Amino acid sequence: MKIYNAKLIIPGLLIFVVMVTFPIWYNKGSAAPPPEPSLNTPAIQRMAEKQCVLPKDQMRTDHMQLLNEWRTEVVRNGNRLYVAWDGKEYNMSLQNECMRCHSNKSEFCDTCHVYAGLKSGSQPYCWTCHIAPKENK
Protein backbone atom coordinates (compact mmCIF):
# COMPACT_ATOMS: atom_id res chain seq x y z
CA MET A 1 0.00 0.00 0.00
CA LYS A 2 1.13 3.53 -0.72
CA ILE A 3 2.73 5.61 1.99
CA TYR A 4 1.94 9.26 1.51
CA ASN A 5 4.63 11.85 2.20
CA ALA A 6 7.13 9.03 2.67
CA LYS A 7 9.96 11.48 1.99
CA LEU A 8 9.16 13.23 5.29
CA ILE A 9 7.60 10.50 7.40
CA ILE A 10 10.21 7.77 6.94
CA PRO A 11 13.19 9.99 7.91
CA GLY A 12 11.17 11.41 10.81
CA LEU A 13 10.39 7.92 12.04
CA LEU A 14 14.05 6.92 11.67
CA ILE A 15 15.17 9.93 13.70
CA PHE A 16 12.65 9.01 16.40
CA VAL A 17 13.81 5.39 16.57
CA VAL A 18 17.46 6.46 16.73
CA MET A 19 16.62 8.88 19.54
CA VAL A 20 14.69 6.44 21.71
CA THR A 21 17.28 3.70 21.24
CA PHE A 22 20.07 6.11 22.25
CA PRO A 23 21.16 4.02 25.30
CA ILE A 24 21.41 0.90 23.14
CA TRP A 25 23.85 2.24 20.57
CA TYR A 26 25.60 4.59 23.01
CA ASN A 27 26.78 1.69 25.17
CA LYS A 28 27.74 -0.33 22.09
CA GLY A 29 26.48 -3.55 23.60
CA SER A 30 28.93 -3.78 26.47
CA ALA A 31 27.89 -2.90 29.98
CA ALA A 32 30.54 -1.21 32.06
CA PRO A 33 31.27 -3.44 35.06
CA PRO A 34 29.57 -2.31 38.27
CA PRO A 35 31.91 -0.58 40.71
CA GLU A 36 33.54 -2.45 43.55
CA PRO A 37 34.32 0.07 46.25
CA SER A 38 37.62 -0.94 47.76
CA LEU A 39 37.78 -1.75 51.48
CA ASN A 40 41.50 -2.28 51.29
CA THR A 41 42.84 0.42 53.59
CA PRO A 42 45.28 0.01 56.49
CA ALA A 43 42.67 1.01 59.06
CA ILE A 44 40.13 -1.52 57.84
CA GLN A 45 42.81 -4.23 57.58
CA ARG A 46 43.57 -3.77 61.26
CA MET A 47 39.94 -4.11 62.34
CA ALA A 48 39.00 -7.36 64.00
CA GLU A 49 35.35 -7.05 63.12
CA LYS A 50 34.86 -5.18 59.85
CA GLN A 51 31.70 -3.29 60.64
CA CYS A 52 30.60 0.21 59.65
CA VAL A 53 28.30 2.41 61.70
CA LEU A 54 25.26 0.83 60.01
CA PRO A 55 24.75 -2.59 58.41
CA LYS A 56 26.20 -2.71 54.92
CA ASP A 57 22.94 -2.69 52.93
CA GLN A 58 21.60 0.22 54.91
CA MET A 59 24.88 2.05 54.53
CA ARG A 60 24.75 1.62 50.77
CA THR A 61 21.35 3.27 50.44
CA ASP A 62 21.17 5.65 53.40
CA HIS A 63 24.71 6.92 54.05
CA MET A 64 23.91 10.35 52.63
CA GLN A 65 21.07 10.89 55.06
CA LEU A 66 23.16 9.62 57.96
CA LEU A 67 25.86 12.11 57.05
CA ASN A 68 23.27 14.83 56.83
CA GLU A 69 21.95 13.95 60.28
CA TRP A 70 25.48 13.94 61.66
CA ARG A 71 26.05 17.35 60.14
CA THR A 72 22.92 18.68 61.81
CA GLU A 73 23.79 17.12 65.18
CA VAL A 74 27.33 18.45 65.18
CA VAL A 75 26.89 21.87 63.62
CA ARG A 76 23.57 22.84 65.18
CA ASN A 77 23.43 20.83 68.38
CA GLY A 78 27.14 20.54 69.17
CA ASN A 79 26.81 16.83 69.81
CA ARG A 80 29.59 14.66 68.46
CA LEU A 81 28.68 11.35 70.11
CA TYR A 82 26.87 8.80 67.94
CA VAL A 83 25.64 5.58 69.43
CA ALA A 84 25.32 2.99 66.68
CA TRP A 85 22.70 0.28 66.35
CA ASP A 86 25.08 -2.25 67.92
CA GLY A 87 25.85 -0.03 70.90
CA LYS A 88 29.26 1.12 69.69
CA GLU A 89 30.12 4.76 70.03
CA TYR A 90 31.45 6.86 67.22
CA ASN A 91 32.75 10.37 66.87
CA MET A 92 30.47 12.11 64.39
CA SER A 93 32.95 13.48 61.89
CA LEU A 94 33.34 12.90 58.19
CA GLN A 95 37.03 13.68 58.05
CA ASN A 96 38.08 12.13 61.37
CA GLU A 97 35.76 9.14 61.61
CA CYS A 98 34.50 8.09 58.16
CA MET A 99 37.71 8.88 56.37
CA ARG A 100 39.81 7.28 59.10
CA CYS A 101 38.79 3.89 57.77
CA HIS A 102 37.78 4.85 54.25
CA SER A 103 40.88 6.85 53.54
CA ASN A 104 40.70 5.91 49.87
CA LYS A 105 38.15 8.39 48.53
CA SER A 106 38.93 7.78 44.88
CA GLU A 107 38.60 4.01 45.23
CA PHE A 108 35.71 4.05 47.66
CA CYS A 109 33.39 7.06 47.48
CA ASP A 110 34.04 8.02 43.90
CA THR A 111 33.61 4.60 42.30
CA CYS A 112 29.88 4.40 43.02
CA HIS A 113 29.25 8.14 42.76
CA VAL A 114 30.71 8.29 39.28
CA TYR A 115 28.93 5.11 38.21
CA ALA A 116 25.57 6.37 39.48
CA GLY A 117 26.10 9.60 37.60
CA LEU A 118 26.73 11.90 40.56
CA LYS A 119 29.17 14.18 38.87
CA SER A 120 29.70 17.88 38.15
CA GLY A 121 26.39 19.62 38.81
CA SER A 122 24.85 16.96 41.00
CA GLN A 123 28.03 15.90 42.82
CA PRO A 124 27.54 15.23 46.52
CA TYR A 125 28.48 18.46 48.16
CA CYS A 126 30.51 17.02 51.01
CA TRP A 127 33.70 18.39 49.57
CA THR A 128 32.53 21.92 49.03
CA CYS A 129 33.19 22.44 52.80
CA HIS A 130 35.30 19.46 53.85
CA ILE A 131 38.84 18.91 52.74
CA ALA A 132 39.15 15.82 50.62
CA PRO A 133 41.81 13.45 51.98
CA LYS A 134 45.25 13.47 50.43
CA GLU A 135 45.78 10.03 49.08
CA ASN A 136 49.28 8.70 48.73
CA LYS A 137 49.63 7.22 45.34
Next chain:
Amino acid sequence: MGIKFSLLSVIALMAAVFVGVKVAGLHYFFGVVVPYAALATFLVGFIYRILLWARSPVPYNITTTAGQQQSLPWVKQNKLDNPTTTAGTIGRMALEVLFFRSLFRNTKYEYHEGPKLRYQWEKWLWIFGLLFHYSFLVIFLRHLRFFTEPVPGFVHRLEGLDGMLQVGLPGIYITNLIFIAAVTFLFLRRVVIPQVRYISLPADYFPLFLLFFLGLTGILMRYFSKVDVVKVKELALGIVTFNPVVPSGIGVLFYMHFFLLCVLLAYFPFSKLMHLGGIFLSPTRNMPNDSRMRRHVNPWNYPVKVHTYEEYEDDFREKMIEAGLPVEKESK
Protein backbone atom coordinates in the same frame (compact mmCIF):
# COMPACT_ATOMS: atom_id res chain seq x y z
CA MET B 1 -16.84 4.91 36.98
CA GLY B 2 -13.91 5.64 34.66
CA ILE B 3 -11.92 7.06 37.53
CA LYS B 4 -12.42 4.11 39.79
CA PHE B 5 -11.68 1.64 37.03
CA SER B 6 -8.47 3.41 36.03
CA LEU B 7 -7.26 3.88 39.60
CA LEU B 8 -7.98 0.26 40.47
CA SER B 9 -6.20 -0.91 37.30
CA VAL B 10 -3.03 0.95 38.21
CA ILE B 11 -3.21 -0.24 41.81
CA ALA B 12 -3.77 -3.79 40.61
CA LEU B 13 -0.71 -3.51 38.36
CA MET B 14 1.40 -2.40 41.30
CA ALA B 15 -0.06 -5.09 43.54
CA ALA B 16 0.79 -7.66 40.87
CA VAL B 17 4.42 -6.56 40.98
CA PHE B 18 4.44 -6.59 44.76
CA VAL B 19 3.11 -10.13 44.90
CA GLY B 20 5.19 -11.24 41.93
CA VAL B 21 8.45 -9.96 43.34
CA LYS B 22 7.92 -10.36 47.08
CA VAL B 23 6.05 -13.64 47.13
CA ALA B 24 6.76 -15.43 43.88
CA GLY B 25 10.28 -14.04 43.44
CA LEU B 26 9.77 -13.20 39.77
CA HIS B 27 12.71 -10.79 39.66
CA TYR B 28 13.89 -11.97 36.27
CA PHE B 29 10.39 -11.71 34.81
CA PHE B 30 9.81 -8.14 35.99
CA GLY B 31 13.41 -7.04 35.55
CA VAL B 32 14.19 -8.49 32.14
CA VAL B 33 11.32 -10.22 30.33
CA VAL B 34 8.70 -7.52 30.78
CA PRO B 35 11.02 -4.61 29.86
CA TYR B 36 12.12 -6.27 26.62
CA ALA B 37 8.55 -7.15 25.72
CA ALA B 38 7.43 -3.60 26.51
CA LEU B 39 10.23 -2.02 24.52
CA ALA B 40 9.51 -4.24 21.50
CA THR B 41 5.80 -3.48 21.74
CA PHE B 42 6.55 0.21 21.93
CA LEU B 43 8.89 0.33 18.95
CA VAL B 44 6.95 -1.99 16.67
CA GLY B 45 3.60 -0.53 17.71
CA PHE B 46 4.78 3.03 17.27
CA ILE B 47 6.19 2.42 13.79
CA TYR B 48 3.13 0.41 12.78
CA ARG B 49 0.78 3.10 13.98
CA ILE B 50 2.66 5.87 12.17
CA LEU B 51 2.81 3.88 8.93
CA LEU B 52 -0.89 3.12 9.28
CA TRP B 53 -1.57 6.84 9.46
CA ALA B 54 0.89 7.54 6.64
CA ARG B 55 -1.09 5.21 4.42
CA SER B 56 -4.27 7.23 4.93
CA PRO B 57 -4.68 9.80 2.18
CA VAL B 58 -5.70 13.35 2.91
CA PRO B 59 -8.62 13.91 0.56
CA TYR B 60 -8.93 17.66 1.02
CA ASN B 61 -6.74 20.49 2.05
CA ILE B 62 -8.21 20.80 5.54
CA THR B 63 -5.71 23.20 7.05
CA THR B 64 -7.12 25.41 9.78
CA THR B 65 -7.01 29.07 8.96
CA ALA B 66 -6.40 30.69 12.29
CA GLY B 67 -5.41 34.14 11.07
CA GLN B 68 -5.57 36.47 8.08
CA GLN B 69 -4.85 34.48 4.96
CA GLN B 70 -2.65 35.71 2.16
CA SER B 71 -4.65 38.25 0.23
CA LEU B 72 -4.06 41.55 -1.51
CA PRO B 73 -0.60 43.03 -1.03
CA TRP B 74 -1.82 45.67 1.39
CA VAL B 75 -3.59 43.15 3.66
CA LYS B 76 -1.13 41.84 6.22
CA GLN B 77 -1.00 38.08 6.27
CA ASN B 78 -0.64 36.13 9.52
CA LYS B 79 2.24 34.02 8.29
CA LEU B 80 2.40 31.63 11.23
CA ASP B 81 -1.27 31.02 11.93
CA ASN B 82 -2.25 30.89 8.28
CA PRO B 83 0.86 29.95 6.35
CA THR B 84 1.06 29.56 2.60
CA THR B 85 4.71 28.54 2.36
CA THR B 86 6.67 25.54 3.57
CA ALA B 87 8.72 27.72 5.91
CA GLY B 88 5.57 29.17 7.42
CA THR B 89 4.10 25.70 7.88
CA ILE B 90 7.26 24.49 9.61
CA GLY B 91 7.03 27.56 11.83
CA ARG B 92 3.44 26.76 12.70
CA MET B 93 4.32 23.12 13.44
CA ALA B 94 7.21 24.23 15.65
CA LEU B 95 4.92 26.55 17.60
CA GLU B 96 2.43 23.73 17.97
CA VAL B 97 4.91 21.03 18.98
CA LEU B 98 7.18 23.12 21.20
CA PHE B 99 4.78 25.68 22.64
CA PHE B 100 1.29 24.15 22.23
CA ARG B 101 0.02 27.14 20.27
CA SER B 102 -3.50 25.80 19.82
CA LEU B 103 -3.93 25.28 23.56
CA PHE B 104 -2.69 28.82 24.06
CA ARG B 105 -5.56 30.05 21.92
CA ASN B 106 -8.02 28.18 24.11
CA THR B 107 -11.04 30.23 25.16
CA LYS B 108 -13.90 29.38 27.41
CA TYR B 109 -17.39 30.68 26.98
CA GLU B 110 -20.20 30.62 29.46
CA TYR B 111 -23.59 32.15 30.03
CA HIS B 112 -23.94 34.96 32.50
CA GLU B 113 -27.04 36.66 33.83
CA GLY B 114 -28.80 38.43 31.04
CA PRO B 115 -28.36 35.92 29.36
CA LYS B 116 -25.08 37.00 27.94
CA LEU B 117 -22.49 34.77 26.38
CA ARG B 118 -19.05 35.67 27.56
CA TYR B 119 -15.72 34.57 26.18
CA GLN B 120 -12.68 34.44 28.41
CA TRP B 121 -9.11 33.51 27.83
CA GLU B 122 -8.37 30.21 29.49
CA LYS B 123 -4.68 29.49 29.84
CA TRP B 124 -4.51 26.98 32.68
CA LEU B 125 -4.59 23.91 30.48
CA TRP B 126 -1.89 25.43 28.30
CA ILE B 127 0.34 26.31 31.26
CA PHE B 128 0.01 22.97 33.01
CA GLY B 129 0.22 21.04 29.75
CA LEU B 130 3.46 22.80 28.97
CA LEU B 131 4.82 22.27 32.49
CA PHE B 132 3.85 18.62 32.42
CA HIS B 133 5.41 17.85 29.07
CA TYR B 134 8.67 19.71 29.67
CA SER B 135 9.18 18.37 33.18
CA PHE B 136 8.51 14.86 31.88
CA LEU B 137 11.08 15.43 29.14
CA VAL B 138 13.67 16.57 31.68
CA ILE B 139 12.90 13.63 33.97
CA PHE B 140 13.17 11.28 31.01
CA LEU B 141 16.55 12.67 29.97
CA ARG B 142 17.80 12.69 33.57
CA HIS B 143 17.13 8.97 33.77
CA LEU B 144 19.74 8.44 31.07
CA ARG B 145 22.25 8.37 33.91
CA PHE B 146 21.03 4.85 34.62
CA PHE B 147 21.21 3.73 31.01
CA THR B 148 24.56 5.09 29.91
CA GLU B 149 28.14 4.59 31.07
CA PRO B 150 29.95 6.96 30.94
CA VAL B 151 27.09 9.36 31.54
CA PRO B 152 26.99 12.01 28.80
CA GLY B 153 27.77 15.57 29.87
CA PHE B 154 24.39 17.02 29.00
CA VAL B 155 22.74 14.70 31.54
CA HIS B 156 24.98 16.09 34.28
CA ARG B 157 24.28 19.66 33.24
CA LEU B 158 20.55 18.98 33.17
CA GLU B 159 20.69 17.35 36.61
CA GLY B 160 22.70 20.25 37.99
CA LEU B 161 20.17 22.72 36.67
CA ASP B 162 17.22 20.65 37.86
CA GLY B 163 18.69 20.19 41.34
CA MET B 164 19.98 23.73 41.68
CA LEU B 165 17.82 24.42 44.75
CA GLN B 166 20.05 22.00 46.73
CA VAL B 167 17.26 21.53 49.23
CA GLY B 168 17.17 18.36 51.26
CA LEU B 169 19.19 15.25 50.80
CA PRO B 170 19.13 13.69 48.23
CA GLY B 171 18.52 17.10 46.65
CA ILE B 172 15.08 17.94 45.41
CA TYR B 173 14.58 18.09 41.67
CA ILE B 174 12.37 20.96 40.57
CA THR B 175 10.85 18.88 37.79
CA ASN B 176 9.68 16.21 40.25
CA LEU B 177 7.54 18.76 42.05
CA ILE B 178 6.28 20.29 38.80
CA PHE B 179 5.49 16.89 37.34
CA ILE B 180 3.33 15.79 40.27
CA ALA B 181 1.62 19.18 40.46
CA ALA B 182 0.90 19.20 36.73
CA VAL B 183 -0.43 15.64 36.63
CA THR B 184 -2.62 16.46 39.62
CA PHE B 185 -3.95 19.53 37.85
CA LEU B 186 -4.66 17.61 34.64
CA PHE B 187 -6.57 15.07 36.70
CA LEU B 188 -8.49 17.60 38.76
CA ARG B 189 -9.41 19.47 35.60
CA ARG B 190 -11.13 16.35 34.32
CA VAL B 191 -12.96 15.84 37.60
CA VAL B 192 -13.92 19.38 38.50
CA ILE B 193 -15.12 20.82 35.18
CA PRO B 194 -18.45 19.09 34.52
CA GLN B 195 -18.24 19.26 30.73
CA VAL B 196 -14.75 17.78 30.70
CA ARG B 197 -15.75 15.15 33.19
CA TYR B 198 -18.68 14.18 30.98
CA ILE B 199 -16.40 13.44 28.03
CA SER B 200 -13.63 11.78 30.06
CA LEU B 201 -13.16 8.08 29.62
CA PRO B 202 -11.02 5.45 31.33
CA ALA B 203 -8.56 6.00 28.48
CA ASP B 204 -8.14 9.56 29.76
CA TYR B 205 -7.81 8.72 33.45
CA PHE B 206 -5.65 5.64 33.11
CA PRO B 207 -2.57 7.40 31.66
CA LEU B 208 -2.88 10.11 34.31
CA PHE B 209 -2.96 7.59 37.15
CA LEU B 210 -0.18 5.63 35.53
CA LEU B 211 2.01 8.72 35.29
CA PHE B 212 1.08 9.85 38.79
CA PHE B 213 2.08 6.54 40.34
CA LEU B 214 5.14 6.34 38.12
CA GLY B 215 6.22 9.69 39.54
CA LEU B 216 5.18 8.79 43.06
CA THR B 217 7.12 5.52 43.17
CA GLY B 218 10.14 7.33 41.74
CA ILE B 219 9.95 10.04 44.38
CA LEU B 220 9.40 7.51 47.19
CA MET B 221 12.41 5.58 45.97
CA ARG B 222 14.65 8.63 45.82
CA TYR B 223 13.68 10.34 49.06
CA PHE B 224 11.99 7.89 51.39
CA SER B 225 12.41 4.17 50.94
CA LYS B 226 15.70 3.99 49.16
CA VAL B 227 16.93 1.33 46.79
CA ASP B 228 20.49 0.54 45.87
CA VAL B 229 21.12 2.82 42.90
CA VAL B 230 24.26 0.99 41.84
CA LYS B 231 22.38 -2.27 41.46
CA VAL B 232 19.57 -0.53 39.63
CA LYS B 233 22.05 0.85 37.15
CA GLU B 234 23.60 -2.58 36.74
CA LEU B 235 20.18 -3.94 35.80
CA ALA B 236 19.39 -1.04 33.48
CA LEU B 237 22.75 -1.25 31.71
CA GLY B 238 22.30 -4.99 31.35
CA ILE B 239 19.05 -4.45 29.52
CA VAL B 240 20.30 -1.87 27.04
CA THR B 241 23.46 -3.83 26.30
CA PHE B 242 21.56 -7.11 25.87
CA ASN B 243 23.45 -8.80 28.70
CA PRO B 244 20.59 -8.85 31.19
CA VAL B 245 21.54 -9.35 34.81
CA VAL B 246 19.29 -9.18 37.84
CA PRO B 247 21.32 -8.16 40.88
CA SER B 248 19.75 -9.40 44.08
CA GLY B 249 18.59 -7.05 46.77
CA ILE B 250 16.86 -4.29 44.80
CA GLY B 251 13.79 -3.07 46.68
CA VAL B 252 10.33 -3.96 45.44
CA LEU B 253 9.57 -0.27 44.97
CA PHE B 254 12.01 -0.22 42.07
CA TYR B 255 10.25 -3.11 40.38
CA MET B 256 6.93 -1.27 40.75
CA HIS B 257 8.40 1.87 39.23
CA PHE B 258 10.02 -0.08 36.41
CA PHE B 259 6.89 -2.09 35.70
CA LEU B 260 4.73 1.03 35.51
CA LEU B 261 7.21 2.39 32.97
CA CYS B 262 6.94 -0.85 31.00
CA VAL B 263 3.16 -0.61 31.09
CA LEU B 264 3.41 2.96 29.87
CA LEU B 265 5.67 1.90 26.99
CA ALA B 266 3.52 -1.05 25.99
CA TYR B 267 0.31 0.94 26.33
CA PHE B 268 1.69 3.83 24.32
CA PRO B 269 1.00 2.73 20.74
CA PHE B 270 -2.57 1.73 21.55
CA SER B 271 -3.58 4.90 23.29
CA LYS B 272 -4.04 8.64 23.06
CA LEU B 273 -0.41 8.95 24.05
CA MET B 274 0.36 8.41 20.37
CA HIS B 275 -0.19 12.13 19.97
CA LEU B 276 3.61 12.17 20.33
CA GLY B 277 3.83 11.00 16.74
CA GLY B 278 0.37 11.97 15.66
CA ILE B 279 0.85 15.69 16.12
CA PHE B 280 3.30 15.68 13.22
CA LEU B 281 0.69 14.04 11.03
CA SER B 282 -2.14 16.47 11.76
CA PRO B 283 -3.38 17.68 8.37
CA THR B 284 -5.04 20.69 9.97
CA ARG B 285 -1.61 21.88 11.07
CA ASN B 286 0.92 20.49 8.64
CA MET B 287 -0.69 21.66 5.41
CA PRO B 288 -0.10 25.16 4.07
CA ASN B 289 -3.19 27.16 3.21
CA ASP B 290 -2.39 27.22 -0.50
CA SER B 291 -5.57 25.79 -1.93
CA ARG B 292 -5.98 28.86 -4.13
CA MET B 293 -2.49 28.47 -5.58
CA ARG B 294 -2.05 24.74 -5.95
CA ARG B 295 -4.69 22.18 -6.69
CA HIS B 296 -4.94 19.49 -4.03
CA VAL B 297 -5.76 16.27 -5.83
CA ASN B 298 -7.50 13.67 -3.72
CA PRO B 299 -5.05 10.76 -3.77
CA TRP B 300 -7.76 8.16 -3.75
CA ASN B 301 -9.78 9.65 -6.55
CA TYR B 302 -10.92 6.68 -8.56
CA PRO B 303 -9.52 6.83 -12.10
CA VAL B 304 -12.73 7.64 -13.96
CA LYS B 305 -12.88 6.73 -17.64
CA VAL B 306 -14.07 9.81 -19.49
CA HIS B 307 -15.20 10.39 -23.03
CA THR B 308 -14.81 14.07 -23.85
CA TYR B 309 -16.98 16.05 -26.20
CA GLU B 310 -14.06 16.35 -28.64
CA GLU B 311 -13.78 12.57 -28.80
CA TYR B 312 -17.57 12.30 -29.21
CA GLU B 313 -17.47 14.74 -32.10
CA ASP B 314 -14.59 12.83 -33.69
CA ASP B 315 -16.72 9.69 -33.57
CA PHE B 316 -19.88 11.16 -35.06
CA ARG B 317 -18.69 14.22 -37.06
CA GLU B 318 -19.85 13.08 -40.51
CA LYS B 319 -23.23 12.02 -39.19
CA MET B 320 -23.62 15.30 -37.32
CA ILE B 321 -22.79 17.35 -40.41
CA GLU B 322 -25.20 15.24 -42.45
CA ALA B 323 -27.93 15.84 -39.94
CA GLY B 324 -27.16 19.58 -39.95
CA LEU B 325 -25.99 19.69 -36.33
CA PRO B 326 -23.41 22.37 -35.45
CA VAL B 327 -19.84 21.03 -34.95
CA GLU B 328 -16.85 22.73 -33.43
CA LYS B 329 -14.37 21.47 -35.99
CA GLU B 330 -15.18 20.69 -39.62
CA SER B 331 -12.68 17.82 -39.81
CA LYS B 332 -10.23 15.98 -37.53
